[in-house]
Amino acid sequence: MNNPNQKSFPVSWDQFHRDSRALAWRLTSIGPFDAVVAIARGGLVPATIVARELNIRTVETVAVKSYDHQNQGGIKVLKEISQSILDMAKNGAKVLIVDDLVDTGSTARLVRDMLPGAHFATVYAKPMGRELVDTFITEVSQDTWIFFPWDLDVAYAAPIGGGTD
């Protein structure tokens, strides 16, 4: 379950939108891209924002599950990349892979092997996986858990100095 020694980095919708837009800005000098492959589920939201900003209309998914809550389990591919996108990439099309974050790098390594020539982008990166990402926006320490807006709700927060209010 939750590791009490872990720091937490909660991200609001507004901040996530801004960071995903910043990623799109950074990618403008690398594209244009012919297609986006979102790593579902976490990559779906940033992939939508990046595809909108960069006018990319061909959007594909690959579904990978590596974590149960905050615990890393066996990595599973639940949906493969379609043959038409693999063929496009083989014929020289420029493909962009998008995920919300890279942590240990096992998801990134797996998907990179499916599309060896593609550009891999994430919004956040932790040190263990950073080398596997071509473009990212914010680095967070390895002992930080990132909480995405779709996993959060507005709730009471105790005062920083302790006690209650």
Ligand SMILES: O=P(O)(O)OC[C@H]1O[C@H](OP(=O)(O)OP(=O)(O)O)[C@H](O)[C@@H]1O
């Ligand atoms: O670098 P790694 O250690 O592989 O961790 C990063 C992956 O973990 C999370 O996905 P998760 O497996 O939790 O599935 P989800 O996207 O459906 O939330 C996250 O969205 C990345 O895809």
Ligand SMILES: Nc1nc2[nH]cnc2c(=O)[nH]1
């Ligand atoms: N939400 C979330 N999922 C992850 N998967 C691997 N690392 C993380 C993280 O820091 N936050």
Ligand SMILES: [Mg+2]
């Ligand atoms: Mg994921």
